[in-house]
Amino acid sequence: MNVARPMDCWILALCSDAKARNFLALSYGVLPILLEYEAGMGNDAVVRFIADEGLCQKGAKVVLTEMTSPEQPDVIDSLKVITLKCAD
Numbered sequence: 671m672n673v674a675r676p677m678d679c680w681i682l683a684l685c686s687d688a689k690a691r692n693f694l695a696l697s698y699g700v701l702p703i704l705l706e707y708e709a710g711m712g713n714d715a716v717v718r719f720i721a722d723e724g725l726c727q728k729g730a731k732v733v734l735t736e737m738t739s740p741e742q743p744d745v746i747d748s749l750k751v752i753t754l755k756c757a758d
Contacts, residue, residue, distance in 0.1 A: 681701065683700050683703065684716055684719060685702055720732070726757075728755065732752050
């Protein structure tokens with residue numbers, strides 16, 4: 671268990687690969703979700719999913735990690751922090 675993360679804070683792992691989703695299902699506090707997502711779609715698909723599922727809280731911070739290099743499928747090479755701008 672990670673003591674740095676609040677107990678009521680889940681990690682949503684939006685995966686475009688069923689194998690990755692199944693692997694992440696074994697991680698404590700991680701909710702893996704299979705999402706049709708292609709590299710280069712940017713943050714739009716993730717933000718849209720958060721809004722569509724009713725998880726959006728205006729001003730909330732979201733940390734996004736992404737593998738952008740198909741040549742190195744096991745390497746996460748992008749990390750972004752975005753602030754959500756949800757509809758009221």
